Amino acid sequence: MGKTRVISKGYRHGTRDKYSKKYRTKGRPGIARYLVNFKRDPSIQKGLPYSLYHGRTGIVFNVNRNALGVEITKIVGNRQLRKRIHVRIEHVRKSRCNEAFLHRVKDNDKKKAQAKLEGKKLVCKRVPEGPKPMKTVTASPEDVEVLAPLPFVENYF
Incomplete structure (x- = not known):
């Protein structure tokens, strides 16, 4: 028969945990949040970046009225491409x-x-930390215990 259901390849597919908000932080942000912080917010669907870019660091190259232009490095095959995307400020925070x-x-x-x-x-050059200093362990002859393997005994049953 084959598959009866088609698996959706939508814009937000497979992001149930990635785009979920923490406990007691549901809903839209307050007005002060727009003025102070830049944070990715799954409650605002407009200007939401594609899930591939989640958690990446980019360079701002453009500022618009309600979006930021961000340049991000994306690895495709064996090369690095500089992608330029526009994202709303709600989905970006200062790195x-x-x-x-x-x-x-x-x-x-x-x-x-x-x-x-x-x-x-x-x-001013940073120097890596060297090896730890030498330590000497002292013990009395009574405390020393010699470990040796048990003698081999053949058992024929």
């Missing part, structure tokens, strides 16, 4: 992926200025 880098740059600038005042040379 914190380079926060540690910016903090490190600020600290390095302060250290460089301090070293310049003192007339010293500063090396």
